[in-house]
Amino acid sequence: MMKLDISGKEIKLKKELNDLDKLALDFTKILDLNRVRYVLVSGYVSILFGRSRSSEDIDIIVEKISMKKFAGLWKHILRKFECINAVSMHDAYERHLMAGSAVRFARKGKFIPNIEFKFPKIDLENWVLDNRKVVALNRYRIKISPIELQIAYKLILSTGKDIEDARHLYKLFKGMIDEGLLKYFLEKFDKEDAFNRYVE
């Protein structure tokens, strides 16, 4: 029987790692070593919890850091990865991150899957960084968005794949999540009808 334990501060999950899990773990290890706060959001959260679909990218919101700190992180990242949409550290920091867009990192010689790395732009993204949850994945630790927000946010995106992701998470965590928090996001996003129709 699947052992999913969210009773403590951490969500405990044991699984055989797939390529996307390994990419997420390899990249977030560098962020942890550089003491940079991050949170994994969107489709990968569903995949982490067993959704059997692939993805071209893994979305990560990273706390806004100074250019000096980013320069150190950039060097460390480039030991294992390459940036596929910026030509230099300055370009990545100034033209992409500080302008509100993402930089993408892939394993050397690859294009997909890649890490979509961005700074928070809106209050919701700052909230998710402050309220991230720790997942004890085998012997590793990674940080993800609260499940309640993931379920509701997927209904904003609302492609078939997103609605399926929301349903997967809801059915898996039913009885274990904060229903009040989920209700809050559904109300604020005006997605209660979509939730009742497709997810519940």
Added chain:
Amino acid sequence: MKRLPKINLKELEKAKEENFRERLEFIDMYVDWMKRTSDIKWSSGEKSAINRKSIGKT
């Protein structure tokens, strides 16, 4: 000339909706199966599906 099919957009829309409903039912069945299956077994299936897709096989 060969007969061409009649196209009824309402029918197609209904078929699309039914297909989506079936996908959602599949998600429920899959989650139920995951919950009663060992971690090693469900994640091994997920791993082979994802890794196969990530190297371009179908």
